[in-house]
Amino acid sequence: MTEEERRILELALIGLEAERQKIEKELHTLGERLDSCQVYTSTATTRFTAGTKPRRVSPNKGVRMSEAQKRKISAAMKARWSNIKQQRRS
Numbered sequence: 001m002t003e004e005e006r007r008i009l010e011l012a013l014i015g016l017e018a019e020r021q022k023i024e025k026e027l028h029t030l031g032e033r034l035d036s037c038q039v040y041t042s043t044a045t046t047r048f049t050a051g052t053k054p055r056r057v058s059p060n061k062g063v064r065m066s067e068a069q070k071r072k073i074s075a076a077m078k079a080r081w082s083n084i085k086q087q088r089r090s
Helices: 003-037 067-089
Strands: 045-047 055-057
Antiparallel strands (some): 045 055
């Protein structure tokens, strides 16, 4: 590797590091905004923190389903699967 190529790569690395810091700052700002407004989607979301792996955030953590809700979901699933099986037979 020539001295000129090495210098170009060093400058590229410096530029990429500066860009990385800018992106991490933006991610941090967005993360703070999400935390402050407490907005969650119906599915679990993935949150990124600068320099860490993504982690799963459950929107209903600590909330338990009542027995009536469980029965309702169970009945709906049984009806859905019954429908699917009938359609396969015909």
